[in-house]
Amino acid sequence: MKKAMAAILSAAMLGTLVSCGNSKNESKESENNSSNAGKTIGIAMPNQNLDRWNSDGEYLKQKFESAGYKVELTFSSGDATKQNNDIIGMIDNGVDLLLVAAVDGSRLSKTLDAAKEKNIPVIAYDRLIMDTNAVTYYITFDNESVGKMQGEYVRDALSLDTTDGPYNIEFIAGDANDNNAKVFFKGEYEALEDYIESGKLNILSGKKKFEMVTTPGWSTENAEKHMKTIIKDYYSDGEQLDAVICANDSTALGVIQALESGYNGKAPVIVGQDGDVANLKAIVDGTQAMTVFKNVKDEAGVAYEVCKTLLDGGIPAADFVKTLPVDVKYDSDAYNNNVKYVQSYILAPQLIDEDNLQLLVNAGLYKWDSNNKYLESAT
């Protein structure tokens, strides 16, 4: 009942986002500023391994190009050195603005100082860029809420408030070089901390700290390897594993694969993030319980508006959210990159499980396959 109500509420919310997005977007498109024609946006995405960065790159490119800008778009194969070189190349080519989703948020400082010297604005996309004052804005989702949603989902799925337990849980986090990974873990852990402290939830591996559960490159293979070791050491003698919180869907896939070999207990509740097609299939098949969906089209849309305003000589601040096509929170003291608080525009994530998959279709990003069973990308 609680779940059904949550689904109805979230359907209503997403519906608002989607319809609101459409109508305002249309009016924005029609007021393209021809004075920007000829300006070039440098977009640096981390890699092409996931559904999402391909989509982000594609939406951003389309958005800027249809408004008359030129776009240089790079993907850096998850390699921080390559991303530095890609960005240096874009600075040398004379881009007017840089929009960067960092491979390693702490390894761009020198390169971005060079951008600052040339008065090229630098905007952090999805991942905060650390240790530099060259970055002026940050567009992202509420990353702590992503983790909180995952933790609370597990709390409800295991009925932690109404049953005695104890239950066993493990955490698989993201890449240590991505600031987001820490924030997701914080949200996850804090949502379950009381149950862990009281002994209702046990972590048999003892891996309670972010540093102990990170996944280099956010890769499926590394998550699978890590989970296989945990299973071998702690869950191969009949112990029950009740839940695994995976920072995102690529790591969740690794965990699902690891469980297929070597684990004989009842399937745990697995949660992830992103709404990757393979994981939406796993949700239909029952091997994954939920994912946190972040509408990258909305994120790209907000990034576009911030960049465009800057290039037009505007200075986005708190009131700017009123002009945006989707519901966004402005926060100037939430995200500190070790040098300063970066002005941030924060979008709302959305919980997706087997009960509300249709929301993704309503958002226009996925469609049902010919058997009406699984979701596939609509683009």
Ligand code: BGC
């Ligand atoms: C993003 C996630 C993504 C992960 C791996 C994070 O920074 O917020 O959506 O799954 O990187 O690429």
